[in-house]
Amino acid sequence: xxxxxNPVIHAPTRLQIVSLLAxxxxxxxxxxxxxxxxxxxxxxxxxxxxxxxGYVKIRKGHVGKRPRxxxxxxREGRAAYTAHVAALQAIVAQSGLSVLPG
Amino acid sequence: xxxxxNPVIHAPTRLQIVSLLAxxxxxxxxxxxxxxxxxxxxxxxxxxxxxxxGYVKIRKGHVGKRPRxxxxxxREGRAAYTAHVAALQAIVAQSGLSVLPG
DNA sequence: CCTAGTTCTTTCCTGATTGGAAAGTACTTT
DNA sequence: AAAGTACTTTCCAATCAGGAAAGAACTAGG
Numbered sequence: 001x002x003x004x005x006n007p008v009i010h011a012p013t014r015l016q017i018v019s020l021l022a023x024x025x026x027x028x029x030x031x032x033x034x035x036x037x038x039x040x041x042x043x044x045x046x047x048x049x050x051x052x053x054g055y056v057k058i059r060k061g062h063v064g065k066r067p068r069x070x071x072x073x074x075r076e077g078r079a080a081y082t083a084h085v086a087a088l089q090a091i092v093a094q095s096g097l098s099v100l101p102g
Numbered sequence: 103x104x105x106x107x108n109p110v111i112h113a114p115t116r117l118q119i120v121s122l123l124a125x126x127x128x129x130x131x132x133x134x135x136x137x138x139x140x141x142x143x144x145x146x147x148x149x150x151x152x153x154x155x156g157y158v159k160i161r162k163g164h165v166g167k168r169p170r171x172x173x174x175x176x177r178e179g180r181a182a183y184t185a186h187v188a189a190l191q192a193i194v195a196q197s198g199l200s201v202l203p204g
Numbered sequence: 205c206c207t208a209g210t211t212c213t214t215t216c217c218t219g220a221t222t223g224g225a226a227a228g229t230a231c232t233t234t
Numbered sequence: 235a236a237a238g239t240a241c242t243t244t245c246c247a248a249t250c251a252g253g254a255a256a257g258a259a260c261t262a263g264g
Binding site: 005007012015023082088092095096097098 | 112121183201
């Protein structure tokens, strides 16, 4: 069986969110938003979608007295992301594209 | 500037079509359809979308007396695919993974 | 106390996509 | 004439995506 692309992760904005989160333990709402250059509402909605899928954990806390939100990948989210990248790799591999010169 | 994902190519079905075509000079309608396990109408529509974008050439001909359709990537389509994979790679790379083979 | 600001979340709305089913086109074969 | 091949187009219903605007919940300032 060919590995399947995961539609929850494949959407461009969510792919970028998940990939960003995969690189770190945890990331702040504003950091992700500014990094991807998206609006608050878009990030909020995609983060909720990823949480609903069980891929992202949303943690609420405070810095000083101000509210703050952090995101992190769940174990399931990391596994789904890894599987998705494997699926992408399988697709790209058949085209013969390579990072190597020549 | 960060390389951008190309929405025409990013859609799962079209990504697979383009990647399949990138591997060959030309591919038959039925070959692509069966390879991706999609319906005639879906392939027809996606192929037209890729043609409209200038990424795929649709050639009509005959085998014996039966009509047949072949698809091939245009130079532009190959360039767009390469750029798209580079964008994908840029996103995935930050997580430490890769979509490219060794 | 009242207003303004921060940090998101939700709702409202509108446009774009996607895929399946079914009908259509244009031949060819039986 | 009827059926089959090889698609293409139309019809449709389901998402989905993003922006704007309104909310929510609290804090800070005058």
